[in-house]
Amino acid sequence: MRHILSVLLENESGALARVVGLFAQRGYNIDSLTVAATEDPTISRLTLVTRGDDQVIEQITKQLHKLIEVVKLADLSESAHIERELMMVKVKTTAEQREEVKRCADIFRGQIIDITASTYTIQVVGTSDKLEAFIQALNGTQILETVRSGVSGISRGERTLSL
Amino acid sequence: MTSQNTQPELLSGGAMLIRALADEGVEYVYGYPGGAVLHIYDAMFQQHQVKHVLVRHEQAATHMADAYARASGKAGVVLVTSGPGATNAVTGIATAYMDSIPMVVICGQVMSHLIGDDAFQETDMLGISRPIVKHNMSVRRPEDIPYLVKKAFYIAQSGRPGPVVLDIPKDMTIPSQKFPYEYPKDIKLRSYNPNAKGHPGQIKKALTTLLAAKKPVLYAGGGVILGRASDELTVLARKLNLPVTNTLMGLGAYPASDPQFIGMLGMHGSYEANQVMHNADVIFAVGARFDDRVTNATKKFCPNATIIHIDIDPASISKTINAHIPIVGLVKPVLQEMLHQLEKNKGELDQDALGQWWHQIQQWREVHGGRYDSSASHLKPQAVIEAVHRHTKGDAYVTSDVGQHQMFAAQYYKFDKPNRWINSGGLGTMGFGLPAAMGVKLHYPDAEVVCVTGEGSIQMNIQELSTCKQYGLGVKIINLNNGYLGMVKQWQDMNYDSRYSSSYMDSLPDFVKLAEAYGHVGIRVTKAEELEAALERAFALKDKLVFLDIHVDPTEHVYPMQIPGGAMNEMFLSKTERT
Numbered sequence: 239m240r241h242i243l244s245v246l247l248e249n250e251s252g253a254l255a256r257v258v259g260l261f262a263q264r265g266y267n268i269d270s271l272t273v274a275a276t277e278d279p280t281i282s283r284l285t286l287v288t289r290g291d292d293q294v295i296e297q298i299t300k301q302l303h304k305l306i307e308v309v310k311l312a313d314l315s316e317s318a319h320i321e322r323e324l325m326m327v328k329v330k331t332t333a334e335q336r337e338e339v340k341r342c343a344d345i346f347r348g349q350i351i352d353i354t355a356s357t358y359t360i361q362v363v364g365t366s367d368k369l370e371a372f373i374q375a376l377n378g379t380q381i382l383e384t385v386r387s388g389v390s391g392i393s394r395g396e397r398t399l400s401l
Numbered sequence: 402m403t404s405q406n407t408q409p410e411l412l413s414g415g416a417m418l419i420r421a422l423a424d425e426g427v428e429y430v431y432g433y434p435g436g437a438v439l440h441i442y443d444a445m446f447q448q449h450q451v452k453h454v455l456v457r458h459e460q461a462a463t464h465m466a467d468a469y470a471r472a473s474g475k476a477g478v479v480l481v482t483s484g485p486g487a488t489n490a491v492t493g494i495a496t497a498y499m500d501s502i503p504m505v506v507i508c509g510q511v512m513s514h515l516i517g518d519d520a521f522q523e524t525d526m527l528g529i530s531r532p533i534v535k536h537n538m539s540v541r542r543p544e545d546i547p548y549l550v551k552k553a554f555y556i557a558q559s560g561r562p563g564p565v566v567l568d569i570p571k572d573m574t575i576p577s578q579k580f581p582y583e584y585p586k587d588i589k590l591r592s593y594n595p596n597a598k599g600h601p602g603q604i605k606k607a608l609t610t611l612l613a614a615k616k617p618v619l620y621a622g623g624g625v626i627l628g629r630a631s632d633e634l635t636v637l638a639r640k641l642n643l644p645v646t647n648t649l650m651g652l653g654a655y656p657a658s659d660p661q662f663i664g665m666l667g668m669h670g671s672y673e674a675n676q677v678m679h680n681a682d683v684i685f686a687v688g689a690r691f692d693d694r695v696t697n698a699t700k701k702f703c704p705n706a707t708i709i710h711i712d713i714d715p716a717s718i719s720k721t722i723n724a725h726i727p728i729v730g731l732v733k734p735v736l737q738e739m740l741h742q743l744e745k746n747k748g749e750l751d752q753d754a755l756g757q758w759w760h761q762i763q764q765w766r767e768v769h770g771g772r773y774d775s776s777a778s779h780l781k782p783q784a785v786i787e788a789v790h791r792h793t794k795g796d797a798y799v800t801s802d803v804g805q806h807q808m809f810a811a812q813y814y815k816f817d818k819p820n821r822w823i824n825s826g827g828l829g830t831m832g833f834g835l836p837a838a839m840g841v842k843l844h845y846p847d848a849e850v851v852c853v854t855g856e857g858s859i860q861m862n863i864q865e866l867s868t869c870k871q872y873g874l875g876v877k878i879i880n881l882n883n884g885y886l887g888m889v890k891q892w893q894d895m896n897y898d899s900r901y902s903s904s905y906m907d908s909l910p911d912f913v914k915l916a917e918a919y920g921h922v923g924i925r926v927t928k929a930e931e932l933e934a935a936l937e938r939a940f941a942l943k944d945k946l947v948f949l950d951i952h953v954d955p956t957e958h959v960y961p962m963q964i965p966g967g968a969m970n971e972m973f974l975s976k977t978e979r980t
Contacts, residue, residue: 248592252527252539263532293719300716306536306556309592401591 240269241295242314242321242391244399245284245302249275253307257284260305266290266298270323270366270388281309281401285390287366310399318394324387325369326351328359330380339379346372357382409581414543415444415574417582418507421550423450424584427478429469429843430454430507431462435482436522437509440574442480454843454872456836457864459486463493464833464862465840467502471823472798472841474629476503476557483509483571484522488529492830494564495533499827500650501627503562505553506530510539510570526568535563540573544580551585560595561714562627595713599730604738607685607709607726608746611641614683615754619643620666623650623826624688624712624732631655631819633736634687640743642755644762646674648689650826653816658795663762664771667695668963669808672769672972673762675963678703679970680761686710688732691722692827701968711735769961769974771812779954780929782806782881786813789851789879792936797849798823798841802834802858805887806879808959810853832861838876839869849877849940856882856909856950866919866946875944880912883955891958895973916948926951 247253254273261268269287276283288298295313302308314321331339336358343350343360346368352359362372366389373384393399412420418441422430431454434442445453456462459481466477481490487508497504511520527537536556538549546569553565611617619638625631631654638645638661645655646666655662664671666678678684684706689695696702699721710717710724711732718727728735773783786809789797799814800823801807807824816822823841825833838852859880869876881887889904913923922945926935932951939947961972964979973979 252531252537255528256531259531297716297720304714304716306590306593 239291239295240287240289240315242319242389243286243288243299243302243311244314244391245286245311246276246309246399246401247273247282247284248307248309249280249282250307253282253305254284256305256307257286257302260301261288264297264301266294270386272388272390278401285388287389309401312393312399314391314393317397319391320394321365321389321391322363323366323369323389325362325372326359326385327362327373327376327381328357328383329376330356330382331358332356335379339376342372342375346375348372409583411579412582413440413444413574413576413579414540414546414569415440415576416447417543417546417580418550418569418574419444419448419451420582421547421584422478423448425550425554426475427451430478430480431456431465431840432480433459433462433482433486435484435486435509437483437511437571438480438486440571440576441507441509441569443576444574453480454868456868458862459489460493460832461836461839461862461865461868463490463504463506464496464830464836465843466504467493467497468800468823468837468840469844470497470502470504471837472820473844474627474820476505476554476562477840479504479506481506481508482522483511483526484524486522487526488524491529491533492832494530494566496825496828496830496833497564498533498535500623500825501562502564503557504564505550505557506564506566508566508568510568512572513570514572516570526566530566533564534566535561537566537568539568540570543573543575543578546573547582547584548588551588552590555588556593560593597731597734599711599728599735599738601738603726603728604735605742607728608739608742609748610683610707610709610726611643611685612746612748612750615751616681616758617641617643617683617685618677618681619645619655619685619687620648620678620689621645621651621654621687622648622689625651625654626819628688628713628732629819630688630733630736633733633740635659637736637740637743640740642750642759643685644677644759646670646677648692648695648826649811649824651689652811652822653819656817657815658817663766665811666969667692668697669812669959669961670963671771671812672961672974673765675961675969675972676765677762679968681706684708686724687736688712690717691720693721696722697963697969697971698966703969773957773960777954778929780926780932780952782809782883782953782957783813784929785879785881785932785951785953786810786853788932788936789853790814792940793849793851797821797851798838798845800824800834800837800841800850800852802854802861803829803831804855804858805883805891805957805959806853806855806858806881808888809881812959814853831858834858835862835865835876835878838878839865839872839874842874842876843872851877851879853879853881855887856880856884856912857886857906863915866916866921866948869946870920873944875942875946877939878946878948880948880950881953882909882912882950883953883957884909885955887955887957888959894958912948912950916946921946921948923948923950
């Protein structure tokens with residue numbers, strides 16, 4: 239099962255390496271990983287997408303908790319949550335394709351954020367599934383480059399993961 | 402020095418480090434100097450509170466510190482230089498990590514501005530040590546040193562203990578740069594707060610389950626020793642009439658001479674302990690982690706048991722074996738709470754069922770009973786351990802290396818007290834035994850300290866005989882010399898048709914002469930009838946290091962031995978018998 243773990247971490251050098259190292263050492267998967275400081279610059283939030291059965295996920299969360307720099311963590315997928323990922327796609331567009339690509343971007347509520355005579359760069363935000371679907375929809379267009387941010391997530395309602 | 406004025410003293414980073422160690426109560430630091438730690442060594446030279454022990458190889462420094470911690474319960478301290486000094490310490494750090502031993506390892510580092518430049522004797526020690534430490538930290542500002550030392554000790558010694566590495570770039574310790582020194586009294590970390598007491602509801606549930614048990618067993622591990630909870634464990638086991646088995650790391654947690662003790666469990670555990678585990682209806686695991694050398698095949702592990710598991714580390718619970726009643730907490734307060742609840746509890750033990758259970762256990766005891774062929778003309782390693790036990794009245798600190806001799810020591814030296822059996826259980830580090838014995842002897846000079854080793858292991862840190870001479874460490878080395886890497890040979894006998902691929906050591910040194918060359922006493926024993934006199938003489942030489950090179954039967958195997966892939970109770974009992 240796919241799980242989204244949200245982790246609050248002391249914003250210290252080496253802390254991120256410890257988290258990533260833990261996954262490598264113990265043979266856990268990382269599908270995606272994003273990290274940035276929070277509104278409190280001493281704390282980073284790390285959002286990690288991983289896969290495993292219940293026992294594996296339980297071990298992952300326990301092992302993460304053991305790291306001295308991990309302050310708090312939650313498995314967002316255990317309850318209602320919102321997830322978003324940002325993707326930028328640079329596509330080659332011939333004159334006859336440009337209108338079709340623009341329409342496709344609109345359908346996915348994407349924005350064209352850069353153009354040249356022969357390319358569009360499109361930004362799409364959504365769940366990972368939506369981004370996959372957009373790539374599928376570009377079928378027939380030559381993709382030059384995709385850049386994905388990895389998943390970020392937040393709980394719905396009043397529930398928070400904060401200090 | 403301290404005076405009426407309240408201004409804190411000004412000290413260099415190096416002097417702050419040493420003063421902080423003194424304020425932490427550290428008596429000995431084990432280490433080896435080098436370029437990156439010269440300022441620190443100079444600060445060490447200029448004071449007398451903290452004493453330095455110069456080893457001959459950094460690995461030995463870590464094992465000395467580790468063994469001191471195992472015997473005393475307090476963190477051992479290591480000081481090494483950058484680069485090779487630090488990498489030589491890696492095996493010892495990993496050894497401590499696997500057995501949850503509190504240790505603070507101070508590593509020099511190249512100057513801050515050189516970090517990342519592949520400077521002389523630069524290694525990324527934080528990166529190298531990350532998977533084998535409880536935590537590691539680097540000093541960025543000299544004035545942080547007292548706080549970071551406090552933090553290192555706090556993390557190393559609290560919760561589930563473990564080694565902490567403190568990496569100190571050379572420019573953090575410059576003698577001319579001084580800072581106000583103050584050692585923090587307490588420390589609180591928002592990200593680290595080990596749960597100590599255990600959930601009372603869970604404890605009650607555990608007690609109710611134990612009171613109703615018909616075939617219970619208490620399975621106690623190293624956590625009982627680390628948690629100083631042997632007394633509570635013993636009282637509770639007696640009140641509940643539980644058979645008790647100890648893990649390799651837990652030997653001494655429950656007295657081996659007590660009738661309720663059924664021996665060590667696991668791969669080379671006693672027949673009765675493994676049978677009791679397999680057939681139990683309730684397994685009460687205390688400070689033990691269901692290690693693969695205990696469980697054998699996890700799918701066949703103890704099919705009928707309800708499992709109660711006390712551990713300070715939640716990640717140890719339900720990691721390999723699912724716990725039905727998990728209790729996260731330090732062993733001592735949890736057992737105290739159990740004893741407290743037991744006093745008020747109206748429940749009664751099922752004496753009939755327990756009577757039958759003990760009857761069954763008695764029958765199992767008679768099946769193997771730790772027998773070995775003592776009639777053989779060749780001296781048996783088991784007989785040597787039994788003789789050492791007699792000569793030390795069962796009261797020695799016994800350290801060991803890794804292999805057959807380690808298992809014989811674990812099986813035949815009947816430990817009645819905690820903290821007396823000092824071995825590398827998790828990592829299985831050859832070369833551990835001699836430095837470990839040295840670390841214990843330094844702190845307990847009046848105690849008998851015995852290193853049980855083999856001719857393979859002892860050569861992995863034999864250079865420390867020189868350190869022993871320098872510091873007058875009168876340990877007794879029992880070298881069970883069979884001319885083979887015995888455990889490797891045993892597996893080759895059992896699984897590889899006795900093809901002894903690199904398990905025979907040619908060109909062994911004359912250990913007696915070697916000991917003498919280092920200024921110690923060497924005694925060789927080649928016949929069974931020489932053993933008593935040799936031990937007599939060795940233990941009479943109170944302050945001397947005596948190297949007993951004892952030639953034992955090279956064909957001997959360690960039994961019982963669990964059959965790989967089987968259940969707990971599937972064992973080889975001798976070369977010709979199996980369950």
